[in-house]
Amino acid sequence: MLRITKLTDYAVIVLSGMVDAQAVASHTARDLSEKTKIPQPTVSKVLKVLARRGLVRSERGKNGGYRLSRGPETITVAEVIDAVEGPIAVTECSSEGRGCCELEGHCPTETNWVRINDAIKQALRGVTLADMVRPNLPVLIPLRRLGVAEG
Amino acid sequence: MLRITKLTDYAVIVLSGMVDAQAVASHTARDLSEKTKIPQPTVSKVLKVLARRGLVRSERGKNGGYRLSRGPETITVAEVIDAVEGPIAVTECSSEGRGCCELEGHCPTETNWVRINDAIKQALRGVTLADMVRPNLPVLIPLRRLGVAEG
DNA sequence: TCCAAACAGGACCCAAGAGGTCCAGTATGC
């Protein structure tokens, strides 16, 4: 585990399918379904969520469709995850929301999970939609500890 | 989301509870339950899993219990996650196992997820049980892209 | 004015898995 949901996975794929020469061209759910091979009802579901969260803009009626609300180089993977499944939280206690568990306050690992979570979040903020449509993501340097002697 | 399961969370807490002056002292499930405030059946379940995966050693009978099989500075968070919930895989396609989805091969984001996954995995390999019991985890430097002009 | 295209908002369903309890076995030491 430590997994994003399929819907989030689809969201990234669908958004990737909307990136093209004219970055803000309009696409219908039907077209995106054919392009991505994801069933059309599911594509619609994803797009409705993304529209509600402001990542895409919807236009109704004939000649309607969806278009990216911003350039793909300004939309991060972290944002997409956040839009579809809420704030990134590796553990219940690692998000801002408090009062999650009865161990709170005297849990020895609590603050450390927050830090791990922040690091992962930062990492995903560093990867954009424009990166994701490239054949190969630039090499990522793993997290590295700082401020304390290693080992 | 992008969350580890509660059982994994418990595993880290229970293992943290086993770290003390004598790093390899024996602890009963009952003692660890009291120490961590996690219900005893759940503690037992966690420990059984960890024992099967070799992270702790079990001793039956009177004066039995569990003890860390290695020093806490050699057990990583990545190992614990792996032991409890299997290989870390942010998406279905990001683990080694293939044949996961019908988009395979022509999915534009596939290889990029593998890289993101690897980076997160590496990060979690860099945090040990010994780190987790310290009040404050050393600062983590987020992933950084390399090899391509930033932004 | 009417119709078709396309999104909007839900309800709805199924399956899987998280999360947890309990019980019948088995090893060990006193």
Add this chain to the structure above:
DNA sequence: GCATACTGGACCTCTTGGGTCCTGTTTGGA
């Protein structure tokens, strides 16, 4: 032999992932 502890698995409930479908509503064009 008995109490203590781990072992293995069955079992249950509840949530949520994952997906479909239906009934609006908006829009443009014939």
